[in-house]
Amino acid sequence: MSNVIALEHLNGTIVSILVSKTTNKYRLQSDSLPALALLVVELQLRLQFHFSGSTNLQVGLDSPLPTQELWRQVETHFITYTELKEETVLTKHLEIKFSLCTTELSFRLSLMMQPVNSR
Numbered sequence: 789m790s791n792v793i794a795l796e797h798l799n800g801t802i803v804s805i806l807v808s809k810t811t812n813k814y815r816l817q818s819d820s821l822p823a824l825a826l827l828v829v830e831l832q833l834r835l836q837f838h839f840s841g842s843t844n845l846q847v848g849l850d851s852p853l854p855t856q857e858l859w860r861q862v863e864t865h866f867i868t869y870t871e872l873k874e875e876t877v878l879t880k881h882l883e884i885k886f887s888l889c890t891t892e893l894s895f896r897l898s899l900m901m902q903p904v905n906s907r
Contacts (some may be wrong), residue, residue: 795827803827821857 801823805814814831818824832847839845879889 797823799823805831819855822861 791809792804794804796802797820802819803816803818803820803823803903805827808814814818816824816827816831818827832891835845835847
């Protein structure tokens with residue numbers, strides 16, 4: 789009987805869960821911190837629910853958090869968010885210009901369509 793399960797996210801990232809046969813420990817591992825974080829939160833919630841009557845449930849890490857990768861993710865998110873805000877402002881300006889152009893074009897076309905003697 790196997791004691792490991794591997795889950796693949798939609799983006800192709802794989803997260804593995806290894807279960808100890810003797811010590812009731814779980815080991816989660818992945819190359820991607822965001823993919824791992826999603827599974828850690830879900831597993832922790834399920835374990836807390838399952839062992840809600842138990843007082844000796846411990847959830848911990850046996851290695852330090854990869855803060856470099858965490859800060860890289862935060863920085864990437866901030867840069868993407870800033871670019872999105874800039875593009876949104878640009879889109880609004882272009883929308884206003886487009887609206888003015890269509891109004892001007894509509895006005896000019898209406899002048900061209902009028903009969904000659906009504907001008």
